[in-house]
Amino acid sequence: MLVSRSLGALGTAVLAGVILAGCSTQANRAPVEDRGQSASSSSTVDVKSLPGAENAGKPGYYTIKPGDTLIKVGLEHGQSWKDIARWSNLDNPNVIEVGQVVRVVPPGRDMASSSSGGSGRTVAPVVVGGGTAATTAPVTSTPAAPSAPVAKGADDVNFIWPASGSLIAGFDEARNKGYDISGKAGDPVVAAADGRVVYAGAGLRGYGNLIILKHNNTYLTAYAHNQSLLVKEDQSVKKGQKIAEMGSTDADRVKLHFEVRRQGKPVDPSRYLPSR
Template sequence: MWLISRKERLLTTGLVVLLLIGDLAGCSAPVRAPVVSREQPSSQPQRSSRPTVYRVQKGDTLYSIAWRFGIDYRSVASWNGIRSPYIIYPGQRLRLTRPVQKRVAKSATVKTPQTKGAATKKKPVVSVKQVSQSAKKKVSSSQSKGKIVNNSSELRWLWPTDGTVVQRFVKGDPVKKGVKIKGRYGASVKAAETGKVVYAGSGLIGYGRLVIIKHNKNYLSAYGHNKKIHVKEGDTVKKGRRIAEMGNDGNGKPMLHFEIRRNGAPVDPLKLLPRRP
Protein backbone atom coordinates (compact mmCIF):
# COMPACT_ATOMS: atom_id res chain seq x y z
CA MET A 1 0.00 0.00 0.00
CA TRP A 2 2.82 2.33 0.81
CA LEU A 3 4.45 1.63 -2.61
CA ILE A 4 1.21 2.38 -4.46
CA SER A 5 0.68 5.61 -2.64
CA ARG A 6 4.27 6.59 -3.33
CA LYS A 7 3.81 5.98 -7.06
CA GLU A 8 0.66 8.00 -7.02
CA ARG A 9 2.51 10.84 -5.34
CA LEU A 10 5.28 10.67 -7.92
CA LEU A 11 2.74 10.75 -10.76
CA THR A 12 0.92 13.66 -9.19
CA THR A 13 4.16 15.58 -8.67
CA GLY A 14 5.18 14.97 -12.29
CA LEU A 15 1.87 16.26 -13.58
CA VAL A 16 2.18 19.37 -11.45
CA VAL A 17 5.69 20.03 -12.79
CA LEU A 18 4.50 19.61 -16.38
CA LEU A 19 1.63 22.02 -15.81
CA LEU A 20 3.99 24.61 -14.28
CA ILE A 21 6.39 24.33 -17.24
CA GLY A 22 3.48 24.85 -19.65
CA ASP A 23 2.30 27.91 -17.77
CA LEU A 24 5.81 29.35 -17.74
CA ALA A 25 6.16 28.77 -21.48
CA GLY A 26 2.85 30.48 -22.12
CA CYS A 27 3.85 33.47 -20.03
CA SER A 28 7.19 33.83 -21.78
CA ALA A 29 5.55 33.96 -25.22
CA PRO A 30 5.54 37.59 -26.40
CA VAL A 31 2.13 39.15 -26.95
CA ARG A 32 2.14 41.79 -29.70
CA ALA A 33 -0.10 44.79 -29.34
CA PRO A 34 -2.34 45.52 -32.29
CA VAL A 35 -0.83 48.07 -34.67
CA VAL A 36 -3.09 50.96 -35.60
CA SER A 37 -2.22 52.81 -38.79
CA ARG A 38 -2.09 56.61 -38.48
CA GLU A 39 -3.09 56.89 -42.10
CA GLN A 40 -6.65 55.71 -41.43
CA PRO A 41 -9.27 58.15 -42.75
CA SER A 42 -11.09 60.42 -40.33
CA SER A 43 -14.41 59.21 -39.03
CA GLN A 44 -15.96 62.48 -40.22
CA PRO A 45 -16.01 62.87 -44.01
CA GLN A 46 -14.63 66.06 -45.47
CA ARG A 47 -17.55 67.90 -47.03
CA SER A 48 -17.23 70.63 -49.60
CA SER A 49 -18.82 73.90 -48.52
CA ARG A 50 -20.05 74.52 -52.04
CA PRO A 51 -21.66 71.89 -54.28
CA THR A 52 -20.76 71.72 -57.95
CA VAL A 53 -24.41 71.76 -59.00
CA TYR A 54 -27.42 73.13 -57.11
CA ARG A 55 -31.07 72.34 -57.80
CA VAL A 56 -33.27 75.41 -57.52
CA GLN A 57 -35.92 75.21 -54.78
CA LYS A 58 -39.21 77.06 -54.57
CA GLY A 59 -38.61 80.60 -53.33
CA ASP A 60 -34.98 80.74 -54.47
CA THR A 61 -33.61 83.61 -56.50
CA LEU A 62 -30.27 83.84 -58.26
CA TYR A 63 -29.19 86.36 -55.64
CA SER A 64 -30.20 84.21 -52.65
CA ILE A 65 -28.38 81.17 -54.08
CA ALA A 66 -25.24 83.21 -54.71
CA TRP A 67 -25.54 84.70 -51.21
CA ARG A 68 -25.92 81.27 -49.59
CA PHE A 69 -22.69 79.94 -51.10
CA GLY A 70 -20.71 83.17 -51.02
CA ILE A 71 -20.46 83.68 -54.79
CA ASP A 72 -20.87 86.80 -56.89
CA TYR A 73 -24.31 86.60 -58.52
CA ARG A 74 -22.78 87.69 -61.85
CA SER A 75 -20.51 84.64 -61.81
CA VAL A 76 -23.44 82.28 -61.25
CA ALA A 77 -25.32 83.96 -64.10
CA SER A 78 -22.31 83.78 -66.41
CA TRP A 79 -21.54 80.11 -65.66
CA ASN A 80 -25.15 79.17 -66.46
CA GLY A 81 -25.78 81.48 -69.39
CA ILE A 82 -28.47 83.46 -67.56
CA ARG A 83 -29.04 87.08 -68.55
CA SER A 84 -30.65 89.91 -66.65
CA PRO A 85 -33.23 89.95 -65.04
CA TYR A 86 -31.83 86.53 -63.95
CA ILE A 87 -35.05 84.50 -63.96
CA ILE A 88 -34.76 80.93 -62.63
CA TYR A 89 -37.35 78.24 -61.91
CA PRO A 90 -37.76 75.38 -59.38
CA GLY A 91 -36.00 72.19 -60.41
CA GLN A 92 -33.45 74.00 -62.55
CA ARG A 93 -29.86 72.80 -62.09
CA LEU A 94 -27.32 75.58 -61.66
CA ARG A 95 -23.57 75.21 -61.92
CA LEU A 96 -21.80 76.77 -58.94
CA THR A 97 -18.25 76.38 -60.20
CA ARG A 98 -16.42 77.82 -63.17
CA PRO A 99 -16.81 75.52 -66.20
CA VAL A 100 -13.63 73.94 -67.51
CA GLN A 101 -12.63 75.52 -70.80
CA LYS A 102 -11.57 73.08 -73.48
CA ARG A 103 -8.27 73.84 -75.14
CA VAL A 104 -8.39 73.92 -78.91
CA ALA A 105 -5.17 73.06 -80.72
CA LYS A 106 -4.13 75.86 -83.05
CA SER A 107 -3.75 74.76 -86.66
CA ALA A 108 -0.48 75.64 -88.31
CA THR A 109 -0.81 78.44 -90.84
CA VAL A 110 1.11 78.12 -94.09
CA LYS A 111 2.24 81.33 -95.71
CA THR A 112 1.96 81.35 -99.48
CA PRO A 113 4.53 83.43 -101.38
CA GLN A 114 3.07 86.42 -103.20
CA THR A 115 3.52 86.44 -106.94
CA LYS A 116 4.91 89.42 -108.73
CA GLY A 117 1.69 90.01 -110.60
CA ALA A 118 -0.46 89.94 -107.50
CA ALA A 119 -2.09 93.21 -106.62
CA THR A 120 -0.92 94.81 -103.41
CA LYS A 121 -3.61 95.76 -100.92
CA LYS A 122 -3.83 99.40 -100.09
CA LYS A 123 -4.09 100.49 -96.48
CA PRO A 124 -7.43 102.12 -95.66
CA VAL A 125 -7.27 105.87 -95.36
CA VAL A 126 -8.73 107.13 -92.08
CA SER A 127 -10.01 110.65 -92.12
CA VAL A 128 -9.35 113.11 -89.33
CA LYS A 129 -13.07 113.11 -88.57
CA GLN A 130 -13.09 109.35 -88.02
CA VAL A 131 -10.05 109.59 -85.76
CA SER A 132 -11.70 112.26 -83.65
CA GLN A 133 -14.90 110.19 -83.37
CA SER A 134 -13.00 107.07 -82.31
CA ALA A 135 -11.07 109.12 -79.79
CA LYS A 136 -14.34 110.45 -78.38
CA LYS A 137 -15.67 106.89 -78.06
CA LYS A 138 -12.59 105.84 -76.13
CA VAL A 139 -12.89 108.83 -73.83
CA SER A 140 -16.59 108.23 -73.24
CA SER A 141 -16.05 104.54 -72.51
CA SER A 142 -13.29 105.31 -70.03
CA GLN A 143 -15.47 107.92 -68.41
CA SER A 144 -18.35 105.47 -68.11
CA LYS A 145 -16.07 102.92 -66.48
CA GLY A 146 -14.86 105.53 -64.06
CA LYS A 147 -18.44 106.50 -63.34
CA ILE A 148 -19.29 102.94 -62.31
CA VAL A 149 -16.36 102.82 -59.92
CA ASN A 150 -17.35 106.22 -58.50
CA ASN A 151 -20.91 105.00 -57.97
CA SER A 152 -19.60 102.08 -55.94
CA SER A 153 -17.51 104.39 -53.77
CA GLU A 154 -20.18 107.09 -53.48
CA LEU A 155 -22.59 104.91 -51.49
CA ARG A 156 -23.45 106.63 -48.21
CA TRP A 157 -24.56 103.95 -45.80
CA LEU A 158 -27.12 104.44 -43.05
CA TRP A 159 -27.51 102.44 -39.84
CA PRO A 160 -30.33 99.94 -40.51
CA THR A 161 -31.79 100.13 -36.99
CA ASP A 162 -31.25 101.48 -33.50
CA GLY A 163 -29.48 99.30 -30.97
CA THR A 164 -26.16 98.01 -29.70
CA VAL A 165 -23.66 96.00 -31.71
CA VAL A 166 -23.17 92.79 -29.74
CA GLN A 167 -21.24 90.82 -32.37
CA ARG A 168 -18.72 92.19 -34.84
CA PHE A 169 -17.55 91.07 -38.25
CA VAL A 170 -14.63 88.63 -38.39
CA LYS A 171 -13.01 88.04 -41.76
CA GLY A 172 -13.03 84.37 -42.76
CA ASP A 173 -15.38 83.32 -39.95
CA PRO A 174 -18.44 81.60 -41.49
CA VAL A 175 -20.56 82.54 -38.48
CA LYS A 176 -19.52 86.21 -38.22
CA LYS A 177 -20.03 87.44 -41.77
CA GLY A 178 -21.76 90.60 -40.56
CA VAL A 179 -22.78 92.37 -37.36
CA LYS A 180 -25.54 91.62 -34.88
CA ILE A 181 -27.43 94.61 -33.54
CA LYS A 182 -29.45 94.07 -30.35
CA GLY A 183 -32.50 96.29 -30.16
CA ARG A 184 -36.20 96.37 -29.43
CA TYR A 185 -38.58 93.69 -30.67
CA GLY A 186 -40.65 95.15 -33.50
CA ALA A 187 -38.32 98.11 -34.06
CA SER A 188 -38.06 99.48 -37.60
CA VAL A 189 -35.45 97.98 -39.91
CA LYS A 190 -34.48 100.46 -42.63
CA ALA A 191 -32.69 100.17 -45.96
CA ALA A 192 -29.06 101.14 -45.41
CA GLU A 193 -28.85 102.53 -48.96
CA THR A 194 -31.09 102.98 -51.98
CA GLY A 195 -31.51 99.86 -54.06
CA LYS A 196 -33.70 97.07 -55.38
CA VAL A 197 -35.08 94.20 -53.31
CA VAL A 198 -33.76 90.99 -54.88
CA TYR A 199 -34.85 88.57 -52.15
CA ALA A 200 -37.51 88.59 -49.43
CA GLY A 201 -38.26 85.32 -47.68
CA SER A 202 -37.13 82.69 -45.19
CA GLY A 203 -35.42 80.12 -47.41
CA LEU A 204 -31.85 80.68 -46.18
CA ILE A 205 -31.06 78.67 -43.05
CA GLY A 206 -29.80 80.73 -40.13
CA TYR A 207 -31.21 84.07 -41.31
CA GLY A 208 -34.89 83.74 -40.43
CA ARG A 209 -37.01 86.18 -42.44
CA LEU A 210 -34.43 87.80 -44.69
CA VAL A 211 -34.31 90.80 -47.05
CA ILE A 212 -31.50 91.27 -49.59
CA ILE A 213 -31.09 94.60 -51.41
CA LYS A 214 -28.95 95.17 -54.49
CA HIS A 215 -27.48 98.69 -54.47
CA ASN A 216 -25.42 98.48 -57.65
CA LYS A 217 -23.55 95.79 -59.55
CA ASN A 218 -20.97 95.48 -56.76
CA TYR A 219 -22.76 95.92 -53.44
CA LEU A 220 -25.60 94.05 -51.73
CA SER A 221 -26.87 94.24 -48.16
CA ALA A 222 -28.87 91.75 -46.09
CA TYR A 223 -31.18 92.10 -43.09
CA GLY A 224 -31.99 88.94 -41.11
CA HIS A 225 -34.10 87.76 -38.12
CA ASN A 226 -37.07 89.95 -39.02
CA LYS A 227 -40.46 89.71 -37.33
CA LYS A 228 -42.25 90.98 -40.44
CA ILE A 229 -41.15 92.00 -43.94
CA HIS A 230 -42.73 95.09 -45.52
CA VAL A 231 -41.26 94.81 -49.04
CA LYS A 232 -41.36 92.28 -51.84
CA GLU A 233 -38.93 91.19 -54.53
CA GLY A 234 -38.60 93.75 -57.29
CA ASP A 235 -39.40 96.77 -55.10
CA THR A 236 -37.13 99.80 -55.37
CA VAL A 237 -36.48 101.25 -51.93
CA LYS A 238 -34.88 104.51 -50.91
CA LYS A 239 -32.30 104.86 -48.18
CA GLY A 240 -33.99 105.03 -44.78
CA ARG A 241 -37.26 103.40 -45.85
CA ARG A 242 -38.69 100.85 -43.42
CA ILE A 243 -38.35 97.41 -45.00
CA ALA A 244 -39.00 95.15 -42.00
CA GLU A 245 -39.52 94.88 -38.25
CA MET A 246 -36.91 93.49 -35.91
CA GLY A 247 -37.55 89.95 -34.69
CA ASN A 248 -35.81 87.47 -32.41
CA ASP A 249 -32.70 85.43 -33.16
CA GLY A 250 -32.32 81.72 -32.41
CA ASN A 251 -31.82 82.47 -28.71
CA GLY A 252 -35.06 84.43 -28.39
CA LYS A 253 -33.35 87.84 -28.18
CA PRO A 254 -34.46 90.82 -30.31
CA MET A 255 -31.72 91.05 -32.90
CA LEU A 256 -30.92 92.23 -36.43
CA HIS A 257 -28.28 90.40 -38.44
CA PHE A 258 -26.83 92.89 -40.95
CA GLU A 259 -24.39 92.11 -43.75
CA ILE A 260 -22.79 93.96 -46.64
CA ARG A 261 -21.13 92.10 -49.51
CA ARG A 262 -18.95 93.39 -52.30
CA ASN A 263 -18.68 91.19 -55.40
CA GLY A 264 -20.07 88.30 -53.38
CA ALA A 265 -17.58 88.56 -50.51
CA PRO A 266 -18.56 89.75 -47.01
CA VAL A 267 -17.02 93.04 -45.85
CA ASP A 268 -16.98 94.72 -42.45
CA PRO A 269 -20.13 96.87 -42.19
CA LEU A 270 -18.60 98.98 -39.41
CA LYS A 271 -16.01 100.30 -41.87
CA LEU A 272 -18.78 101.58 -44.15
CA LEU A 273 -21.41 102.73 -41.67
CA PRO A 274 -21.09 106.24 -40.19
CA ARG A 275 -19.71 106.59 -36.70
CA ARG A 276 -22.29 106.91 -34.00
CA PRO A 277 -22.00 109.91 -31.64
Protein backbone atom coordinates (compact mmCIF):
# COMPACT_ATOMS: atom_id res chain seq x y z
CA MET A 1 0.00 0.00 0.00
CA LEU A 2 1.31 3.42 -0.99
CA VAL A 3 0.83 5.84 1.90
CA SER A 4 1.44 9.55 1.49
CA ARG A 5 1.85 10.76 5.08
CA SER A 6 1.27 14.46 5.89
CA LEU A 7 3.72 14.55 8.79
CA GLY A 8 1.47 12.87 11.34
CA ALA A 9 -1.84 14.57 10.46
CA LEU A 10 -2.67 13.42 6.95
CA GLY A 11 -2.51 9.64 7.39
CA THR A 12 -6.10 9.02 8.46
CA ALA A 13 -7.46 11.49 5.92
CA VAL A 14 -6.12 9.98 2.72
CA LEU A 15 -6.59 6.21 2.96
CA ALA A 16 -8.48 5.90 -0.31
CA GLY A 17 -7.56 4.16 -3.54
CA VAL A 18 -4.67 4.92 -5.86
CA ILE A 19 -3.72 1.87 -7.90
CA LEU A 20 -0.07 1.15 -8.50
CA ALA A 21 -0.62 -1.45 -11.15
CA GLY A 22 3.08 -1.72 -11.94
CA CYS A 23 3.97 -3.09 -8.50
CA SER A 24 2.37 -6.41 -9.34
CA THR A 25 -0.09 -7.94 -11.72
CA GLN A 26 -2.77 -7.35 -9.08
CA ALA A 27 -3.81 -3.73 -8.46
CA ASN A 28 -2.58 -2.27 -5.18
CA ARG A 29 -4.46 0.33 -3.17
CA ALA A 30 -2.89 3.58 -2.02
CA PRO A 31 -3.88 7.15 -1.08
CA VAL A 32 -5.59 9.57 -3.42
CA GLU A 33 -5.29 13.32 -3.54
CA ASP A 34 -7.12 15.07 -0.69
CA ARG A 35 -8.02 18.55 -1.94
CA GLY A 36 -9.07 19.69 1.54
CA GLN A 37 -5.61 19.38 3.09
CA SER A 38 -3.05 22.16 3.30
CA ALA A 39 0.70 21.87 3.48
CA SER A 40 0.55 24.05 6.58
CA SER A 41 -1.64 21.54 8.42
CA SER A 42 1.38 19.74 9.82
CA SER A 43 4.89 20.83 10.57
CA THR A 44 6.02 18.65 13.44
CA VAL A 45 8.66 16.68 11.55
CA ASP A 46 12.03 18.16 10.66
CA VAL A 47 11.92 18.14 6.84
CA LYS A 48 15.72 18.35 6.74
CA SER A 49 15.79 14.73 7.93
CA LEU A 50 13.56 13.46 5.12
CA PRO A 51 14.99 11.59 2.08
CA GLY A 52 16.38 13.87 -0.61
CA ALA A 53 16.08 17.01 1.53
CA GLU A 54 19.57 18.09 0.46
CA ASN A 55 18.20 18.52 -3.09
CA ALA A 56 15.30 20.80 -2.15
CA GLY A 57 15.15 23.78 -4.49
CA LYS A 58 17.43 22.29 -7.12
CA PRO A 59 16.31 22.05 -10.76
CA GLY A 60 15.02 18.60 -11.63
CA TYR A 61 13.71 17.82 -8.14
CA TYR A 62 10.24 18.05 -6.59
CA THR A 63 9.17 18.34 -2.96
CA ILE A 64 6.26 16.10 -1.99
CA LYS A 65 3.13 17.97 -0.84
CA PRO A 66 -0.03 16.79 0.96
CA GLY A 67 -2.15 14.64 -1.35
CA ASP A 68 0.72 13.78 -3.69
CA THR A 69 1.32 10.27 -4.96
CA LEU A 70 4.08 9.13 -7.28
CA ILE A 71 1.45 8.62 -9.98
CA LYS A 72 0.26 12.22 -9.69
CA VAL A 73 3.83 13.55 -9.56
CA GLY A 74 4.73 11.49 -12.62
CA LEU A 75 1.76 12.76 -14.63
CA GLU A 76 2.50 16.38 -13.75
CA HIS A 77 6.18 16.06 -14.69
CA GLY A 78 5.77 13.90 -17.79
CA GLN A 79 7.43 10.85 -16.23
CA SER A 80 6.64 7.30 -15.16
CA TRP A 81 6.15 6.92 -11.40
CA LYS A 82 8.44 3.88 -11.58
CA ASP A 83 11.23 5.96 -13.10
CA ILE A 84 10.85 8.62 -10.41
CA ALA A 85 11.13 5.93 -7.73
CA ARG A 86 14.28 4.53 -9.34
CA TRP A 87 15.94 7.91 -9.94
CA SER A 88 15.20 8.89 -6.34
CA ASN A 89 16.66 5.67 -4.90
CA LEU A 90 13.56 5.13 -2.79
CA ASP A 91 14.06 2.34 -0.26
CA ASN A 92 10.33 1.69 -0.43
CA PRO A 93 8.61 3.25 -3.47
CA ASN A 94 5.25 2.50 -1.84
CA VAL A 95 5.89 5.05 0.93
CA ILE A 96 6.46 8.77 0.40
CA GLU A 97 6.27 11.62 2.91
CA VAL A 98 5.33 15.26 2.74
CA GLY A 99 8.57 17.24 2.54
CA GLN A 100 10.48 14.41 0.91
CA VAL A 101 12.32 15.38 -2.29
CA VAL A 102 12.23 13.17 -5.39
CA ARG A 103 14.03 13.41 -8.70
CA VAL A 104 11.76 14.08 -11.67
CA VAL A 105 14.40 14.40 -14.40
CA PRO A 106 16.55 11.47 -15.58
CA PRO A 107 20.15 11.37 -14.30
CA GLY A 108 22.52 12.87 -16.83
CA ARG A 109 20.02 15.31 -18.31
CA ASP A 110 20.79 19.03 -18.18
CA MET A 111 18.35 19.75 -15.38
CA ALA A 112 19.01 23.48 -15.30
CA SER A 113 17.52 23.81 -18.77
CA SER A 114 14.80 21.21 -18.29
CA SER A 115 11.33 22.67 -18.07
CA SER A 116 10.12 19.69 -16.04
CA GLY A 117 12.43 20.34 -13.10
CA GLY A 118 12.13 22.51 -10.05
CA SER A 119 11.71 21.31 -6.48
CA GLY A 120 8.49 22.37 -4.89
CA ARG A 121 7.00 23.54 -8.16
CA THR A 122 3.37 24.48 -7.57
CA VAL A 123 1.13 22.64 -10.00
CA ALA A 124 -2.59 23.27 -10.23
CA PRO A 125 -4.73 20.28 -9.15
CA VAL A 126 -5.81 18.03 -11.98
CA VAL A 127 -9.50 18.61 -12.62
CA VAL A 128 -11.39 16.65 -15.24
CA GLY A 129 -14.99 16.27 -16.25
CA GLY A 130 -16.81 13.54 -14.41
CA GLY A 131 -19.29 14.78 -11.86
CA THR A 132 -16.82 14.95 -8.97
CA ALA A 133 -16.97 17.62 -6.32
CA ALA A 134 -14.03 19.37 -7.95
CA THR A 135 -15.84 19.69 -11.26
CA THR A 136 -18.41 22.45 -11.14
CA ALA A 137 -18.26 23.97 -14.60
CA PRO A 138 -21.08 23.00 -16.98
CA VAL A 139 -20.20 20.87 -19.96
CA THR A 140 -20.11 22.85 -23.16
CA SER A 141 -20.36 21.50 -26.67
CA THR A 142 -18.23 24.31 -28.06
CA PRO A 143 -14.45 23.76 -27.83
CA ALA A 144 -12.07 26.55 -27.04
CA ALA A 145 -10.68 28.45 -29.99
CA PRO A 146 -7.80 26.53 -31.57
CA SER A 147 -4.33 27.63 -30.55
CA ALA A 148 -1.48 28.24 -32.94
CA PRO A 149 0.12 25.03 -34.27
CA VAL A 150 3.04 23.69 -32.29
CA ALA A 151 6.45 24.14 -33.87
CA LYS A 152 7.97 20.92 -35.14
CA GLY A 153 10.75 19.43 -33.06
CA ALA A 154 12.73 16.27 -32.50
CA ASP A 155 10.01 14.86 -30.22
CA ASP A 156 7.11 15.85 -32.47
CA VAL A 157 4.33 13.23 -32.52
CA ASN A 158 1.63 12.71 -35.13
CA PHE A 159 -1.43 12.00 -33.01
CA ILE A 160 -4.78 10.56 -34.10
CA TRP A 161 -8.14 10.88 -32.37
CA PRO A 162 -8.46 8.28 -29.59
CA ALA A 163 -12.20 7.75 -30.11
CA SER A 164 -14.72 8.30 -32.89
CA GLY A 165 -17.42 10.11 -30.91
CA SER A 166 -18.25 13.80 -31.07
CA LEU A 167 -16.53 16.42 -28.94
CA ILE A 168 -18.73 17.38 -25.98
CA ALA A 169 -16.27 19.53 -24.01
CA GLY A 170 -13.22 21.34 -25.28
CA PHE A 171 -9.98 22.34 -23.59
CA ASP A 172 -10.18 24.98 -20.90
CA GLU A 173 -7.00 25.59 -18.94
CA ALA A 174 -8.94 26.43 -15.77
CA ARG A 175 -11.74 23.86 -15.93
CA ASN A 176 -11.02 21.01 -18.33
CA LYS A 177 -7.48 19.84 -19.02
CA GLY A 178 -8.29 18.05 -22.26
CA TYR A 179 -11.11 16.91 -24.54
CA ASP A 180 -14.27 15.04 -23.53
CA ILE A 181 -15.44 12.73 -26.33
CA SER A 182 -18.88 11.09 -26.39
CA GLY A 183 -19.66 7.46 -27.06
CA LYS A 184 -21.42 4.34 -25.85
CA ALA A 185 -20.27 2.00 -23.11
CA GLY A 186 -17.79 -0.42 -24.61
CA ASP A 187 -16.80 1.75 -27.58
CA PRO A 188 -13.11 1.33 -28.46
CA VAL A 189 -10.50 3.71 -27.09
CA VAL A 190 -7.28 3.63 -29.12
CA ALA A 191 -3.74 4.86 -28.58
CA ALA A 192 -3.28 8.29 -30.14
CA ALA A 193 0.33 7.41 -31.06
CA ASP A 194 2.98 4.77 -30.47
CA GLY A 195 4.05 4.69 -26.85
CA ARG A 196 4.59 2.84 -23.60
CA VAL A 197 2.03 2.36 -20.84
CA VAL A 198 3.35 4.12 -17.75
CA TYR A 199 0.12 3.83 -15.75
CA ALA A 200 -3.02 1.71 -15.90
CA GLY A 201 -5.38 1.84 -12.96
CA ALA A 202 -7.94 3.86 -11.03
CA GLY A 203 -5.75 5.92 -8.76
CA LEU A 204 -6.38 9.59 -9.54
CA ARG A 205 -9.58 11.18 -8.31
CA GLY A 206 -11.73 12.43 -11.16
CA TYR A 207 -10.21 10.10 -13.76
CA GLY A 208 -11.81 6.73 -13.03
CA ASN A 209 -10.12 3.88 -14.88
CA LEU A 210 -7.14 5.61 -16.42
CA ILE A 211 -4.35 4.84 -18.89
CA ILE A 212 -1.30 7.07 -19.32
CA LEU A 213 0.98 6.58 -22.34
CA LYS A 214 4.46 8.02 -22.66
CA HIS A 215 5.37 8.72 -26.27
CA ASN A 216 8.84 10.24 -25.82
CA ASN A 217 10.68 12.56 -23.45
CA THR A 218 8.21 15.36 -24.22
CA TYR A 219 4.70 13.97 -24.58
CA LEU A 220 2.26 11.93 -22.51
CA THR A 221 -1.39 11.22 -23.28
CA ALA A 222 -4.07 10.26 -20.75
CA TYR A 223 -7.33 8.33 -21.32
CA ALA A 224 -9.87 8.50 -18.49
CA HIS A 225 -13.29 7.12 -17.36
CA ASN A 226 -12.86 3.79 -19.14
CA GLN A 227 -15.12 0.81 -18.55
CA SER A 228 -12.23 -1.61 -18.89
CA LEU A 229 -8.47 -1.41 -19.44
CA LEU A 230 -6.90 -3.71 -22.03
CA VAL A 231 -3.20 -2.97 -21.50
CA LYS A 232 -0.74 -3.19 -18.60
CA GLU A 233 2.08 -1.01 -17.33
CA ASP A 234 5.35 -1.18 -19.30
CA GLN A 235 3.53 -2.58 -22.33
CA SER A 236 4.39 -1.03 -25.70
CA VAL A 237 1.43 -0.02 -27.87
CA LYS A 238 1.02 1.10 -31.46
CA LYS A 239 -0.92 4.06 -32.84
CA GLY A 240 -4.54 3.02 -33.33
CA GLN A 241 -4.27 -0.04 -31.06
CA LYS A 242 -7.32 -0.60 -28.85
CA ILE A 243 -6.21 0.02 -25.27
CA ALA A 244 -9.52 0.39 -23.41
CA GLU A 245 -13.29 0.40 -23.68
CA MET A 246 -15.19 3.61 -23.08
CA GLY A 247 -17.14 3.90 -19.86
CA SER A 248 -18.35 6.22 -17.11
CA THR A 249 -16.10 5.45 -14.14
CA ASP A 250 -15.88 8.53 -11.91
CA ALA A 251 -17.96 10.47 -14.45
CA ASP A 252 -21.54 11.66 -14.89
CA ARG A 253 -21.96 9.97 -18.28
CA VAL A 254 -20.21 7.65 -20.71
CA LYS A 255 -17.31 9.54 -22.28
CA LEU A 256 -13.58 9.54 -22.85
CA HIS A 257 -11.58 12.30 -21.22
CA PHE A 258 -8.39 12.67 -23.27
CA GLU A 259 -5.38 14.78 -22.37
CA VAL A 260 -2.17 15.68 -24.17
CA ARG A 261 0.61 16.68 -21.79
CA ARG A 262 3.79 18.38 -22.94
CA GLN A 263 6.53 17.94 -20.32
CA GLY A 264 3.78 17.31 -17.80
CA LYS A 265 1.70 20.41 -18.60
CA PRO A 266 -1.76 19.87 -20.12
CA VAL A 267 -2.01 21.47 -23.56
CA ASP A 268 -4.86 22.02 -25.99
CA PRO A 269 -5.35 18.83 -28.03
CA SER A 270 -6.52 20.92 -30.99
CA ARG A 271 -2.87 21.84 -31.54
CA TYR A 272 -1.95 18.19 -32.05
CA LEU A 273 -4.97 16.29 -33.40
CA PRO A 274 -5.90 16.31 -37.09
CA SER A 275 -9.06 18.15 -38.08
CA ARG A 276 -12.13 16.03 -38.66
